[in-house]
Amino acid sequence: MTKTPKLIVHGGAWNIPDEYVSAHLNGVQQALSKTYPLLLDGVSALDAVEHAVRILEEDPTFDAGRGAFLNEAGEVELDAVIMDGSSLDFGAVAAVQNILHPVSLARKVMEETEHCFLVGQGAMSFAQRMSFEILDPKALLTARELEFYNSIKNKTDFETHHPFEFQPRDTVGAVAMDIHGNFAVATSTGGTARKLRGRVGDSPIVGAGAYADNDLGAVSATGWGESIMKVVLSKRVCDAFKEHEAITAAKNGIEYLEQRVKGLGGVIGITAKGDYAFAYNTPRMARGYIEGGAPIVDI
Numbered sequence: 086m087t088k089t090p091k092l093i094v095h096g097g098a099w100n101i102p103d104e105y106v107s108a109h110l111n112g113v114q115q116a117l118s119k120t121y122p123l124l125l126d127g128v129s130a131l132d133a134v135e136h137a138v139r140i141l142e143e144d145p146t147f148d149a150g151r152g153a154f155l156n157e158a159g160e161v162e163l164d165a166v167i168m169d170g171s172s173l174d175f176g177a178v179a180a181v182q183n184i185l186h187p188v189s190l191a192r193k194v195m196e197e198t199e200h201c202f203l204v205g206q207g208a209m210s211f212a213q214r215m216s217f218e219i220l221d222p223k224a225l226l227t228a229r230e231l232e233f234y235n236s237i238k239n240k241t242d243f244e245t246h247h248p249f250e251f252q253p254r255d256t257v258g259a260v261a262m263d264i265h266g267n268f269a270v271a272t273s274t275g276g277t278a279r280k281l282r283g284r285v286g287d288s289p290i291v292g293a294g295a296y297a298d299n300d301l302g303a304v305s306a307t308g309w310g311e312s313i314m315k316v317v318l319s320k321r322v323c324d325a326f327k328e329h330e331a332i333t334a335a336k337n338g339i340e341y342l343e344q345r346v347k348g349l350g351g352v353i354g355i356t357a358k359g360d361y362a363f364a365y366n367t368p369r370m371a372r373g374y375i376e377g378g379a380p381i382v383d384i
């Protein structure tokens with residue numbers, strides 16, 4: 086017997102300014118409405134989360150793929166992970182440059198190598214071997230990010246994790262359950278603005294930025310990566326799905342993040358029973374899910 090598929094996505098948790106709200110809601114809605122019909126047609130959860138995240142990577146609104154933040158050297162460096170909850174297989178890449186879809190490169194790592202995680206130059210050589218288009222560095226750069234980089238590059242008091250100042254964190258993620266009851270998750274990011282070269286956040290770290298296990302459900306995280314990694318947030322929330330209702334598990338995870346490491350961020354997820362979960366401790370989190378066949382988006 087087949088199940089009604091589930092899909093939830095996020096487009097980052099931070100103090101998203103009013104003037105960016107409609108673009109965030111629209112981006113989330115596009116990812117849902119272009120991906121959910123595929124799930125209804127029977128594609129795998131893995132295909133669905135890759136598809137949804139590719140849409141969000143393409144959208145310059147978000148800090149992933151096109152529109153990613155610039156590091157201290159003014160370059161885009163991208164991280165991503167994808168995980169299959171039926172096998173616990175995952176693939177991840179970090180500090181990759183000049184490709185639009187790091188989530189797809191992460192999937193190639195999972196499916197075409199005997200490894201789980203490739204970084205930097207090695208990941209880029211692999212991308213070439215897999216025939217990924219290597220873009221001009223300017224192709225992923227947007228005027229908004231260049232302007233923001235120029236405004237912060239010489240600031241002596243800049244912090245990547247201040248909760249209420251303009252410190253964007255537009256990491257994207259998707260969690261799906263397909264008609265066979267299999268789960269998958271994908272998370273993709275440009276990291277934090279003005280990060281050191283080679284800095285890797287939580288997003289591609291399995292258990293921190295994402296986790297999927299058919300026995301538990303699946304979760305994707307967003308926010309201040311250095312705090313999320315310390316509490317292995319996505320696995321923590323997945324484990325909590327065993328004992329708590331979906332929303333309680335997500336809220337407990339975010340409370341722990343805040344209390345234990347003064348962390349900031351948000352999570353989305355789906356429990357093994359198929360219930361949606363989300364929570365965040367930032368002023369806003371762009372997110373949406375499908376209920377009764379229709380997208381419900383909020384921020």
Ligand code: GLY
Nearest residue numbers: 276286308309310
């Ligand atoms: N959560 C994204 C990052 O900190 O890199």
